[in-house]
Each structure stands twice: as C-alpha cells, then as structure tokens.
Amino acid sequence: MKLVHPDPPSDSDQPEGRFRALYAEHVGFVWRCLRGLGVPTAGLDDAAQDVFLAVHRQLPGFRGEASLRTWLYAITRHVAANHRRRDQRKGSVLTPLQPELPALVDPQPGPLERAADAQAAAFVERFLAKLDTKKREVFLLAFVEEMTIPEVAAALSIPLNTAYTRFRRVRAAFQRALERRQHG
C-alpha cells in the first residue's frame, strides 16, 4: 500500500481512503495474526474490530518509519494480548484452534478442500501451541505470513541474528513435526 503519494491526490490519499485501502489489503493479515496469537475464534471479531479502530485512530500519525505490516502487527499483538488476558480471567481456553462450524457464506473451496484446510490448520495450531511466545511469533510471521526475516526482526524488535536463529529452530521443529505427521 502506498501511503505517501507524490501524484495528484486520489481516494487512497485521503484519510478515509487510506484506511479503506488498508482494511481491504490487510484484514486477512490481522485476522490470521490474531488467530495465531491465540485469540479464540469466538473472539476474533471483537479483537479484529479493536485492531482496526486503533488503526483508524493512529493512522494519521503513521509516517512510514516502519513497514505497514510491521506497524499493524505491533497493534495486533497488543490487542491480542489484551484479549488473551481478558479471556484468561474469564477462564476460557486461549488456543483457538478447532475449526468452528463450516463457513456458511463462502461457497469455495469445496467440502473436501475445506476439510483438508481445517486439518492442516489444526496441525499447525497444535504445533503453535507447543511453542513459546517468541518462537510462536516468528513462526506466525515467517511461515504463515511469509514475511522476510528482516521484516520479522523489525516487527518483533529483535536483532536480525536472533530472528534468524529462532527461524532456524522453529523450521527444524516444524519439519520434525511434519515428518511425524506424515509417518504417524
């Protein structure tokens, strides 16, 4: 998303236009990050709404010092932590993870594909649940969101070498888990 535009103003240059474009482009990213950070599926709507309200409030002050996804992730991470704390007090289970009722609106993909997706998601979620928070975040950003390691380091405010180290460890653990899944 281009936030600073030298050309004649367009809709995306206006505050509401920027927000609209940001929402359209990044709602999936925010949603998946919340899920990967342990917000229960029943609370995703709440949490995502909190994220975008915070984004709307803070967007005028965003000057592009960080990448947009890095900035978004910082907000998402904060909101997810708040929601987890609230849910912990209520005694609910933090790890999301079992697929909810089948999607009622999206006609595609087909049932078999959805079942395979849900199985893969459940596997990844079980894996995530075994990781500590630091590795979990690296896995989420590098593997699920396909961010580069420098981006991951920036998003988590950690040194690049630390990010690479965590990435390698998480990758090795994930590959082992995958092999056990394939052979077990």
Place this chain on the structure above:
Amino acid sequence: MDDLDDPGLKEVLSRARRDWSPTAGEVERLRRGVETALAAGIPATRPAVPRTRAWVGHALVTAAFTLAGAGAGYWAGRRATPPAPVAVPAVRVTPTAPTVPALSAAPSPAPVPALEPAVAAPPPARRIERARHASVATPPPATPAESLAVEVRALRNVERALRDGNPGLAQAFLDELDRSVPGGQMREERSALRTIARCNAGQQPFGVDLADEFTAAYPSSAYRARVQQACGTDSRPSGD
C-alpha cells in the same frame, strides 16, 4: 519467507493460511462493525485498570453508570464481584446502517453473524437489578448520532452478556434499550439478539418457534443462522 522450499511444508502452511483467513462474510461483518463504531465515536479499547486502582475504576464506572445507563451498569455490576484488571474491547455489533464512509465501495456478500456460545445460565439477580436501576435516570438521547451510540453500546453489552451465558441480563439490556431508544436504527439486531436471548434462556413458548418468527420478520437476515442455532433449529442454510 526465507529458505523454505519443502513442498509438503508449503502445502500445509498454505492450507492453514487459507483456513485461518476470514471468510467474505466475516470481512463484511467486521467492516460494518468498524464503520458503526467509528460513526458512534467509540474508542478501540479502554485501558486496563490496575488492581491497585480498582477502586478508582469502580468509582469511574459508577459515575458512567449514572450517566450512560445500562451499558455502564453492566460493567459496574461485573466489578461488584472481586475487583480485577479489566480491558474492555469496543463495540461488538453487526450494524445494518453504517453512517461513515464505506470501507469498501464494491458490493459485498451478506455478513454472517458470529456464532456465540449458546450457554444458558441464570444471570445473577444483582446484575440485572443494577442494570435496570441504572436505566431509570437515563435521559433519551438528543440526536440520531447519540441514539446510535447508545444503541451500539447497549447491543455490545447484550452481546457480551450472551457470551457470558447471561441471557436474562441480555434481555434486561434490551428492555432498557427499548425504553431509552424506542425503535432505533438497529431493529433487526435487537430482534435477533432478543430471540437468541430468549432461546438461550429456554423461553420458547409452547407451540411457537421463535426462530421462525424472526426469519419471517427478517427473511434475508444475516443473523438467521445464529438465531436458528440458538433456538435449536437447523443452522445450515439449505443447499450448503
């Protein structure tokens, strides 16, 4: 992603990513919720209240309770039992009439309401009493924007009460809302939530299908599946 080329691994991640992504209905529902919250001027999240300052929070909530009616009353009621840090998320509603610039210009598929856990636990009488008591001094909002803000706040509390397994409290909020903002701009939401609350509380009159009544009144409602689920009828649309 750096240095990750195992096809099996890629496939698992790709599938998980797809499963984790929001459906079109979820994106639309979220969009409308954000728009309405922005229109109503509702902040994203209230700051957490440290345990040591719980009494301050209690006092503030009590003041808000007097000023803002049942919504604040709910939170005052929640804090009446052991004081604890509280971070309250913003509005959780699925409005029908956004009043801020739309987040997406293109037409979107019908939103699907969240499937709340249908837990039917009797609400503590004290909470309901406090919520009802709080409403007595609440003046009717003066402008449509204020009315909408009151509706959004009240419906958020209704949703939260339902999620907490307090259908009686949810109905108390709805009663209060009906008194303070008769009619309003979110009638479908009110009707849906009241139906869900009644079903969760086991208040289905003999020979009456509340879900059918709701569907007859709002045949294309995005709440249909959720109402049907709460009322114990089929939650899956035909042809799915």
